[in-house]
Amino acid sequence: NAGVTQTPKFQVLKTGQSMTLQCAQDMNHEYMSWYRQDPGMGLRLIHYSVGAGITDQGEVPNGYNVSRSTTEDFPLRLLSAAPSQTSVYFCASSTPTLSYEQYFGPGTRLTVT
Amino acid sequence: LAKTTQPISMDSYEGQEVNITCSHNNIATNDYITWYQQFPSQGPRFIIQGYKTKVTNEVASLFIPADRKSSTLSLPRVSLSDTAVYYCLVATQAGTALIFGKGTTLSVSS
Numbered sequence: 001n002a003g004v005t006q007t008p009k010f011q012v013l014k015t016g017q018s019m020t021l022q023c024a025q026d027m028n029h030e031y032m033s034w035y036r037q038d039p040g041m042g043l044r045l046i047h048y049s050v051g052a053g054i055t056d057q058g059e060v061p062n063g064y065n066v067s068r069s070t071t072e073d074f075p076l077r078l079l080s081a082a083p084s085q086t087s088v089y090f091c092a093s094s095t096p097t098l099s100y101e102q103y104f105g106p107g108t109r110l111t112v113t
Numbered sequence: 114l115a116k117t118t119q120p121i122s123m124d125s126y127e128g129q130e131v132n133i134t135c136s137h138n139n140i141a142t143n144d145y146i147t148w149y150q151q152f153p154s155q156g157p158r159f160i161i162q163g164y165k166t167k168v169t170n171e172v173a174s175l176f177i178p179a180d181r182k183s184s185t186l187s188l189p190r191v192s193l194s195d196t197a198v199y200y201c202l203v204a205t206q207a208g209t210a211l212i213f214g215k216g217t218t219l220s221v222s223s
Contacts, residue, residue: 040215044213045211101147101159102211
């Protein structure tokens with residue numbers, strides 16, 4: 001099993017550009033989440049999904065969209081990048097509930113100039 | 114979701130036992146206590162989870178008193194590779210999201 005994979009590893013965007021961060025898991029986990037981590041801070045939940053076709057907002061959802069068309073994939077879309085979105089983004093998956101052990105991907109380091 | 118409070122940083126030496134205490138005064142009846150470890154440039158990794166009393170696995174022990182308002186993560190005989198940030202989280206089994214605080218930065222020296 002590859003576990004949770006994220007692409008790209010690094011990305012630089014200009015203000016106003018849009019992009020999609022990819023996340024995939026091969027563990028057949030129902031639950032997937034996106035977090036962001038700013039320097040010296042803990043992780044903050046952006047969006048999460050409890051199954052295909054079901055998503056919900058986390059602590060800091062503004063400026064981000066998600067969709068869950070398959071169990072395996074959970075892409076995060078930045079609609080119009082802003083410097084405040086410069087961060088490291090982590091995707092995680094888990095089962096049977098979000099509070100059980102979560103498996104995290106390696107992260108995507110995003111810089112918005 | 115219950116808020117957690119833990120020390121910002123701790124220092125230790127190789128071979129010592131390290132205890133990191135987390136306060137969660139508003140923990141609800143159905144909440145579980147979970148600890149994660151994070152190395153630089155990596156995603157967090159699950160260490161241990163418990164509801165009450167004591168839980169032990171191959172990595173750590175988790176002590177939870179009867180009132181469940183605090184918990185202590187115990188790392189036996191730490192090594193340099195245990196230098197990391199440790200997060201204490203409280204979450205319900207009902208499927209609500211995890212809330213990470215700033216964690217405790219543990220530095221282990223030789």
